[in-house]
Structure formats: C-alpha cells, structure tokens
Amino acid sequence: MNDNSQIDYELSLKYWADIPPTVDGVLGGFGFISDADIEGSQLFLKSILALDNAPGTNLALDCGAGIGRITKHLLIPYFKKVDVIEPDEKFINTIGDFVGKDKSKIGTLYKVSLQEFEPEKKYDIVWNQWVLGYLTDEDLVLYLQRCRDALSENGMIVIKENVTSSGVTEKDDTDSSVTRSLKEYMKIFKLANLYRIKQCKQTNFPSGIYPVYMFALVPNGRVTESSNIMKTRSARSNIVNTQMCNNNKQ
Numbered sequence: 001m002n003d004n005s006q007i008d009y010e011l012s013l014k015y016w017a018d019i020p021p022t023v024d025g026v027l028g029g030f031g032f033i034s035d036a037d038i039e040g041s042q043l044f045l046k047s048i049l050a051l052d053n054a055p056g057t058n059l060a061l062d063c064g065a066g067i068g069r070i071t072k073h074l075l076i077p078y079f080k081k082v083d084v085i086e087p088d089e090k091f092i093n094t095i096g097d098f099v100g101k102d103k104s105k106i107g108t109l110y111k112v113s114l115q116e117f118e119p120e121k122k123y124d125i126v127w128n129q130w131v132l133g134y135l136t137d138e139d140l141v142l143y144l145q146r147c148r149d150a151l152s153e154n155g156m157i158v159i160k161e162n163v164t165s166s167g168v169t170e171k172d173d174t175d176s177s178v179t180r181s182l183k184e185y186m187k188i189f190k191l192a193n194l195y196r197i198k199q200c201k202q203t204n205f206p207s208g209i210y211p212v213y214m215f216a217l218v219p220n221g222r223v224t225e226s227s228n229i230m231k232t233r234s235a236r237s238n239i240v241n242t243q244m245c246n247n248n249k250q
Contacts (some may be wrong), residue, residue, distance in 0.1 A: 064131030119150030162210035
C-alpha cells in the first residue's frame with residue numbers, strides 16, 4: 001500500500017467546516033452532477049437488491065453523509081431506516097431539514113469520523129461515497145473490517161469513489177485527501193478480508209474529472225456462486241448495462 005500517513009485529519013475537518021451545507025458545497029462545486037450520480041447509484045443498488053441472497057432492506061448506513069443527499073435521494077426510498085455518520089456539526093444538523101417529509105426514517109445520527117466509528121448495529125447496506133479518500137490506508141482497512149463485522153445476513157458494503165487514471169495514488173493538499181488507483185483499492189479490499197462481487201463505472205459524468213467506480217463487497221467466505229442470478233426476469237431491466245457493469249469475482 002501507499003504511505004499516505006501525511007493525511008491530516010484535523011486539516012480535513014477544518015476544510016469541511018468552511019463548506020456551506022448545500023448540495024453544491026458537499027459536491028465541491030459539482031452540484032450539477034447530483035442527478036446523474038443518484039441515477040447511477042440507483043441502478044447499482046437495484047441490481048444488488050435483485051440478486052439471489054440479496055441484502056435486506058431494514059437498515060442502511062450512510063457514511064460521511066454530509067447534508068444527507070444520499071440518505072434522502074438513494075437510501076430512504078429503499079430502506080425502512082437509515083443511520084448516518086457525519087463528523088461536521090453543521091452538516092449533521094442540516095440532515096433532518098434537508099430530508100424533509102421522510103425524516104422519520106432517519107435513525108441514529110453518529111457525529112464521528114469514520115476512523116473512530118464503532119458500529120453498534122447490524123446493517124443491510126453500508127454505503128460509502130466520496131469519503132474514503134480522507135482515511136489513511138491503515139485506518140481504511142480497519143474501518144472496512146469493522147463495517148464487515150457489522151453486516152447483517154447477506155449485508156453488503158458499497159463503495160463509490162473517484163479512481164485515478166494514472167494508476168497511482170494522488171494527493172490533494174487542499175482538503176488533505178487522496179484519490180487511490182483501482183489496484184490500491186483491490187489491495188485494501190483483500191487486507192480487509194472482503195470479496196468484490198460487483199463493480200461498475202459511473203457514466204454520464206463530465207469529462208475532465210476522475211473516473212468514478214462502484215464496488216459491492218461481502219465478507220470473504222460467503223457463498224456467492226449464485227449472486228449474479230436475478231430473482232425475476234423483469235428485474236433485468238434495472239441492471240446497469242454490462243458494458244459498464246460487470247460481476248467481478250476475486
């Protein structure tokens with residue numbers, strides 16, 4: 001793994017403390033991609049929920065939730081309850097109002113950083129998006145191990161992150177984050193004892209930005225031979241095109 005011990009957690013927190021609690025703010029000025037992002041995530045989530053031995057739909061966890069954009073538009077429509085992790089006070093205080101009429105489906109709000117989070121429940125889906133670049137490799141592996149152990153029966157960890165085209169990890173000194181390569185993520189998944197059953201590349205994003213990939217992960221050893229068989233033929237219409245989404249096993 002890369003030595004990214006230069007990640008400064010305090011600097012990252014200070015950076016986000018100055019960001020306004022808006023969609024454009026949490027997306028770094030790219031608020032206009034939110035609809036395309038949610039659409040791609042919905043296709044990925046639907047494909048997971050259509051698998052044999054699919055995760056349940058009782059409880060999801062939105063990790064590094066910001067103002068609750070993913071909670072509101074992606075997770076609440078599919079899950080009975082959604083817990084949230086968000087270390088920034090103004091963001092976490094905004095979530096209820098942002099979610100609006102469905103805020104009763106918000107469960108526990110954890111005001112804590114991911115490297116300090118200790119799961120107390122079992123989750124059907126643990127959704128991580130545009131947040132893992134703020135963790136060092138060592139802390140990321142430990143965090144994923146804790147999430148792995150907090151999965152319910154058939155539960156999955158989903159990761160949606162920027163990935164470098166250069167094949168190496170790239171540092172952003174502004175917010176003290178890193179963007180990892182696919183190879184680095186594969187190493188981290190292996191160290192966390194996680195098995196990648198599905199991988200998709202987000203489409204319909206503007207050119208000139210990092211490629212964005214989605215991964216569905218389960219604990220090593222879980223039976224996955226039939227995980228790519230759909231429950232019904234009609235469910236196939238919800239699956240991301242195979243040119244951009246493959247069932248990968250490693």
